[in-house]
Amino acid sequence: MLVSLSVARRLIELGSRLSPLPDEELTASNRVMGCAAQVWLTVRLEPGTGLVQLQGWSDSELSRGLVALLAEGLSGLTPEQMLAVPTSRLQQLLLGSLGAAAVAPSRSGGLANMLEAAKKRVRLLAAPATMATFPSLRITADVLEPQGAFAEAQARYLRPEQEQVARLASVLRAKSIGVVAHFYMDPEVQGVLSSAAEQWPHIAISDSLVMADTAVRMAEAGCRYICVLGVDFMSENVRAILDEAGHTDVKRGAGCLPGP
Incomplete structure (x- = not known):
């Protein structure tokens, strides 16, 4: 990924604001897949207010800047606001903080992966009961037991x-x-x-x-x-x-x- 000197300096400056995650949080479950560098992201709901708090880390100084950009831009939202954030908002974050030269597919795509990972964790924290009832398809030797309309449609197309x-x-x-x-x-x-x-x-x-x-x-x-x-x-x-x-x-x- 080619990065202009000014963009690189800005990303490094943003990343320097991050506090490293504890070793116990640098886990596979917190890893954001699909990024060129290793990126970890944690999501918590603030006690009392229920507002989203994002933290993260990366082994790359440049990716660390993107993590900081996402955390600063989206922390403090309600879960509903967080889940409603469109991908276009990422372009606005990049433009506002780094300028037009920073809006490259690898960076916007990396931010999009981080946003999607954060949204999944917010859904799990905010509505665990909903996550537990995700459509499923139980298959045994004798019968198919689909639960939910999508699973029922899947069952019809197994063959x-x-x-x-x-x-x-x-x-x-x-x-x-x-x-x-x-x-x-x-x-x-x-x-x-x-x-x-x-x-x-x-x-x-x-x-x-x-x-x-x-x-x-x-x-x-x-x-x-x-x-x-x-x-x-x-x-x-x-x-x-x-x-x-x-x-x-x-x-x-x-x-x-x-x-x-």
């Missing part, structure tokens, strides 16, 4: 049309195409991709936080093209992380996912 699956896997294999897809998609598409992955291993359905790292592994395994099924910032982040990993020759294509 997609095999001719369609085989045709997709054949094209992906012939052209050395890897697919990274966000898990929130039409169940029929998810069923086809999941079945095709049994014939062509370079298909991954996941959270957006690990899509870029997965794309790098696919490139290292020989994929010449990466198809990203998700929203814009996911695709931009995959491109940025591929470039930083030295895979500038790997082509990236983006597609929009049909929603459930």
Whole structure:
């Protein structure tokens, strides 16, 4: 990632305001995936007020500045306000603190990953009962027991049309195409991709936080093209992380996912 001297100095200055997280909080569960550097983020609700407090750390001085930018910009919000923060707000934070030169895909994508990680933890803290009842699909030897409309739709597409699956896997294999897809998609598409992955291993359905790292592994395994099924910032982040990993020759294509 090429960073102008003025932007680098500003990021280092912002990062110097952070207090290091205790060693016991530098855990895998606090790690923000999809960033070029190691980034950890903790989220707490302030006793009495219930306001969100963000803290974080990174092994990179530049990424540390981005963590500080996010923590200072979003700490003090209510959980509802935090969950309503749009991705466009990140562009405003970058522009306001670092200037137009700082709005690069790798930085805005890294901030977007941090924001999504923070939102997930806020949801868990603010509404644990809701998180516990996330749609699930229980599978035994004799029966499928879906809970929730989305899980019921998934159950209907566990066995997609095999001719369609085989045709997709054949094209992906012939052209050395890897697919990274966000898990929130039409169940029929998810069923086809999941079945095709049994014939062509370079298909991954996941959270957006690990899509870029997965794309790098696919490139290292020989994929010449990466198809990203998700929203814009996911695709931009995959491109940025591929470039930083030295895979500038790997082509990236983006597609929009049909929603459930």
